[in-house]
Amino acid sequence: MALPAQTDAAQTRAGHPQAQLVPVYKAYGEAYDVDWSVLAAIDRYAELTKSNEARERAPYYGYAMDDPAWSGPGNPNPQDVFAPTIALFGGLGQDADGDRLALPFDPEDRIKSLARFIDEEAGEDEEQAVWTLFQDPVAVERVSAFARIFRTFGIDPQGHTFPIDKRYNYTVKHTFGAGRSYGGRRIHEGVDIFASYGTPVLACAYGYVELMGWNRFGGWRIGIRDANNTYYYYAHLSAYAKSLRVGDLVRPGQVIGYVGSTGYGPPGTAGKFPPHLHFGMYKDTGRREWAFNPSGYLLQWQRQPQIVTRSPVPAT
Template structure:
């Protein structure tokens, strides 16, 4: 039989146990973040008439920036758009924790109340998204208006290009869950590769190898490893015939030394993970059309953008992961 003392001890133990658990974030909760975000985007579209895919594009870009930069904390909710506290409440506002939309406006802060609770909270997804939507709305609703708004927001042409590309991808697919990947070659072809990122390269001056070489026969199909948009295509003296695709995590995927491009692949083309974009070759290291200075292979590189600059990182771990996933999928279908 339970005594009052024993019940109190059990409750105290339960309280201590629950207190020791990590906080439940939006990402960790048993919800679909894509559905939650899309609902927020479409709600703000209804309120402001700003197309939801514009809001999704900025949010996706900002999510990538948070992953790439150490000076920004992880997002607490579903929306990753970042505003500095001082910008939110106003640079001359003596109350740096101000949540009153009236005084925030008085001190020329940008924070707005997006859900009608009388508060402008930097930690509230609806308030943050509404603030962005009203900013975009002030410039207009066309694609050109969107690009102008982005230029004033980021003051960087590359950021404008990336966010605009995100918007086109979301507009075409009409959904958000576009972050799956594919291996860069069909598994039924012979190929080999190892980690070569950082190796020395001599042609064209001393430099490091900014990618992984996957050796295969001529004209083996090359597949896009991600959903994205073709940002660059054509000849490069180092990479020969190459394609550059930007994904929704702001990562630039570089496919070089191709023997040719798949029909219909051009600048601005929106591609899906696993879609054929070109064919393995040995082009490069010279003027347009130079071939055969090395065995046929795909040079595959990955570059991360942090809103200020862009740098390469080792794609080998990602390639191995995508290859394993592809093999498991093939095995499960057999």
């Protein structure tokens, strides 16, 4: 099944810092029988979740090994970059170009080292190697999903769309930050798009379905995450697209559900407010997640052309 034309353009776009690394991922992925997209996904997740301290220690793009792991256990020089000494002490640092230096900030040295580690650590289970690197089940899930996004849509898929089919009547209420009282005092972490029951709701970005199901505030809801760790939250749906499942990849304009008025009670509660889509956006650094106002994005996406499709993304 062919994907929309914008996918091909996204695959060739060279603006993202990782675009120039794709040939390196592929070369060392092939050399060590590691999926190139897993290497890229490890780098992406590591870059998006680096602490300020880690960024100061390793001010280059991607995953940074600890000094003792790179130079070797027992190496008296934890910042050692001389490849023969690193090999002597069993360090992970690799010399990719034959200059006898293993430099953690050199993309080829670093990615070769990462690919070799995954090959030796994982065997047939790359997820086990990802666990060893991050020691975090969330990281394992997201690296796996990012890798599928990269394989299907390219390293930096571009393009978003308004989350409601614009051929239907709708009204946007920009009420991010307003007070809410159901379930206790809280703020409104999104924007409400009022429309009739059954109006198609669309994926607004390239990403994967991270969450589906009932929430007493949001009713039937869907959470989609893109490869930049932005989370898109859709709530109060009347129904989901028939074939949609957790873990599925989605693309902009794909129908994922339909406007409803569910929520504010136990599963099945509906009709406590007019039908609308609650749409929220969240950022996640790996240490905290927070909502931000999606109004600027929605106003931009409203002005753009929109292609609506009911075809799911082929499984990878």
